[in-house]
Amino acid sequence: MQNHPVYTDNDPQTEYSTLNLGPTHPATHGVFQNVLTLDGERIVSGVSTIGYIHRAFEKIAEHRPFYQITPLTDRMNYCSSPINNMGWHMTVEKLLGIQMPKRVDYMRIIIMELARISDHIICNGVLGVDTGAFTGFLYMMKYREDIYEIYEEICGSRLTTNVGRIGGFERNFNHILFEKTRKFLKEFPVALKEFEALFNRNRIFVDRTKDVAAVTAEDALSYSWSGPLLRAAGVDYDVRAMEPYSSYDEFDFEVPVGTNGDVYNRFLVRNEEMWQSLRLIEQALKKIEKEPSDVFHADVPEFYLPPKEDVYNNMEALIYHFKIVMGEIPTPNTEVYHSVEGANGELGFYLVNDGGRSPYRLHFRRPSFINYQMYAPMSRGMLLSDAIINMSSLNIIAGELDA
Amino acid sequence: MSKITNEELLSSIKGKFDADVTHVSEPFGLLTLETSRERIIDLLTFLKTDAALQFIYLTDITAIHYPESEKQIGIIYHLHSLVNNVRIRIKVFVADGDVTMPTATVLWNGANWMERETYDFYGVVFEGHPDLRRILNVDDMTVFPMRKEYPLEDPNRVDKRDYFFGR
């Protein structure tokens, strides 16, 4: 974990200075604080403080019905909010025992992989910015706008999407969405190749990031790391491959694994994951064509809100609508844990239900929170600039850190 | 799919901890058991170090509050065996007056912040924890907000009180 010697207190010549890498800082991507003790440029020790954006999601979730918790999950990892939404919907569907039609699974895969690409665009782009290369970030942000337009076709909003419903989607994918996705699949690989050409063998970038913050697989596992960080350290744990959800087992994709867990490896793993996501989206588009094109939700009238025309004209739809909104439908009095592969790692939902409309207890297993606890021990002995790059590559999203 | 079934897992646990493991259930295929605070570290050590089981990954530590039960606060551990692709959930219930637990940081470094979060929200004191203080809430908070008796909204806010719609 330490690849530099650490100067200790026994040396009478050294004087340490305290630096507050405070909650508002351009290099910290979000509000968290590190009070560092420095010996010149070298970090001797650090204390992390988080909670500057603690919004009490778990407490709010105990007072909201299931379908109203989806906007809360949006705001956890807000760079890839569809993954949070889908993960929550799958947790509730697991609890209620709802089986999804295949087409809904493929639609979910398209949206989730687009979200993963958009999160990795930000992470790798901002890693470039922190090493001083602004161009890559600016070029890649345009493709985030393309992804936002695809989200807008299905749910109307760009960033905090609240996409999908318990039981499927709120509306079918229209032809504009498919055209935009195909256009994205044609244009983005060109830009991603250019991005890789700019960074992968760039002498300055490689010198800045190679062998910085190397992590062994044992340390990473002991700190419960997951996602691209753990895979860069050499452990091939990907929830999509180990416990496939939403028909991922029918798809053909590889899980990229690094060697020594340093920042350069994490960068390469994230780039390669973007290529694999593009593969998954292509396969999903082909598979969707074989399914009946008007299926976009499961046939569960007890949990999926009926369309408004039916509510005003049809008696059963009105009754179901009333029962769903007022919470008259009994739900199983049990507990469930479901996890999805978020962009940062294993995003888990632990839901304890008591039979009513809202959960009794909902706990989010947030990967950014668990990944960040290694930051302070890891930065002992590092140069300050290396510690900044390390923080960038951990991809800590403040909303997910504090929940 | 998992290489060890839940029955095999349960029988190897019962082989060593027969009387201390109660309330066995399998909601949605995830083996759930309950044990006591005195045996939890032994159980976790066994699960982590046993050569066949290898539960080396600590997924999460969290807590739950049942105000009407005799033992109100439950601390819940989720473990994951990457080699065998199987998960397990272990619960420990303690009564409200003495909410203390031994710390799991002796086994996994990752338990550090998970236990701090549990302390911050439920008041569970983990004995032996290197640095048990609040993590997400304000440092000078005196209550434990996730407990059921603590309200969600800020009690000092007056302008949102509405006669017809409450808050």
Add this chain to the structure above:
Amino acid sequence: MSDIQIVEAPPGIEGAGFFATSLDKAVGLARSYSLWPLPFATSCCGIEFMATMASTYDLSRFGAERLSFSPRQADLLMVMGTISKKMGPVLRQVYLQMAEPRWVLAMGACASSGGIFDTYSVLQGIDEIIPVDVYIPGCPPRPEAVIDGFIQIQKLVQTESLRRRDTPEYQKLLASYGIQ
């Protein structure tokens, strides 16, 4: 006719080779088209601000090219995202460090009023601790809305007096927040 749009000149007297107007209008014009924002980004609105600064929506067309992360060198404090009670004193300190003239823009529902988070840990609007000039509603507001809010700030900057800090209303406002 070319379609280049130029900023309209303020009212004044024009002649061959000279243009006379009042000082505060000229200074207001200069200030409003070169505001240096401090992006105080905490959560999701911060990502939408990044999208606004990126090439598609490009806030720097309006003069906000140079983002300053130091409050001493910034004109406009853009608070983007939820401010919790733990963060409140930090925000107040950042505001106090800014030199006059300074303006505050609250972007998003959380900064304006607490948003959907009516909880014990979230500050229900930053105007509980600092005075705010423009509120941008939305969760998150679209980049067009952010640009609209920024243009409102520019209008405020153009039309207010040269030394706003000396006016009695402003001093009463700051006193009500406990700021000298």
